[in-house]
Amino acid sequence: NAGVTQTPKFQVLKTGQSMTLQCAQDMNHNSMYWYRQDPGMGLRLIYYSASEGTTDKGEVPNGYNVSRLNKREFSLRLESAAPSQTSVYFCASSEYMERIYEQYFGPGTRLTVT
Amino acid sequence: QKEVEQDPGPLSVPEGAIVSLNCTYSNSAFQYFMWYRQYSRKGPELLMYTYSSGNKEDGRFTAQVDKSSKYISLFIRDSQPSDSATYLCAMSPLSGSARQLTFGSGTQLTVLP
Numbered sequence A: 001n002a003g004v005t006q007t008p009k010f011q012v013l014k015t016g017q018s019m020t021l022q023c024a025q026d027m028n029h030n031s032m033y034w035y036r037q038d039p040g041m042g043l044r045l046i047y048y049s050a051s052e053g054t055t056d057k058g059e060v061p062n063g064y065n066v067s068r069l070n071k072r073e074f075s076l077r078l079e080s081a082a083p084s085q086t087s088v089y090f091c092a093s094s095e096y097m098e099r100i101y102e103q104y105f106g107p108g109t110r111l112t113v114t
Numbered sequence B: 001q002k003e004v005e006q007d008p009g010p011l012s013v014p015e016g017a018i019v020s021l022n023c024t025y026s027n028s029a030f031q032y033f034m035w036y037r038q039y040s041r042k043g044p045e046l047l048m049y050t051y052s053s054g055n056k057e058d059g060r061f062t063a064q065v066d067k068s069s070k071y072i073s074l075f076i077r078d079s080q081p082s083d084s085a086t087y088l089c090a091m092s093p094l095s096g097s098a099r100q101l102t103f104g105s106g107t108q109l110t111v112l113p
Helices: none
Strands: A003-008 A011-012 A017-026 A029-039 A040-048 A063-066 A075-076 A087-094 A109-113 B002-005 B010-012 B018-025 B029-037 B045-050 B054-058 B061-066 B073-074 B085-093 B109-110
Touching: A017 A087, A017 A109, A029 A063, A029 A075, A040 A063, A040 A075, A040 B085, A109 B045, B002 B029, B002 B085, B010 B018, B010 B045, B018 B085, B018 B109, B029 B061, B045 B054, B045 B061, B073 B085
Parallel strands: A011 A109, B010 B109
Antiparallel strands: A003 A017, A017 A075, A029 A040, A029 A087, A063 A075, A087 A109, B002 B018, B018 B073, B029 B045, B029 B085, B054 B061, B061 B073, B085 B109
């Protein structure tokens, strides 16, 4: 099992450009999450999907959109990138929201916006 | 004020030392408490979770929760160079619409051979 995979691993964007971060899990989990990690800030939740067909905002959703494409895949889109979105982005999954305490993380995408 | 405060470190110890990592929190609704380990340029991985006050042991790792003081700790016995990583505490309410993990900012640990 690959667990949680993310593409791309690295990306450099210019201000105003758009891009989609891809995430897939092969653990048959129902719930998926997108976080950003900034120095001194810990991990902050951007959006989550409790189950296929549902998405909800987390702590820092502004400037992002998500799509739960199917049970396996959950993508994060930046429509118009800003330097404040320079961060490391992690996707995670858990079996159910009730098991939110047992999340499995992907390797991350390092995004730089210039 | 952040809901979860974590000693920032960095912390450097000799191999074999006992390591104590700590977090405090302010939200009484937090009922689940977790510790994640994150190696450099990798994603976090779950070490332990608990939802009761007291101690939970797993090999060389012991998680301690004191809900009355809103204080949690992770102890690492006989620390090894392979334990060098950033350790993140995380917390969550038991149920409800506010069920999200709130993370501490992490403590960077280096175990010197």
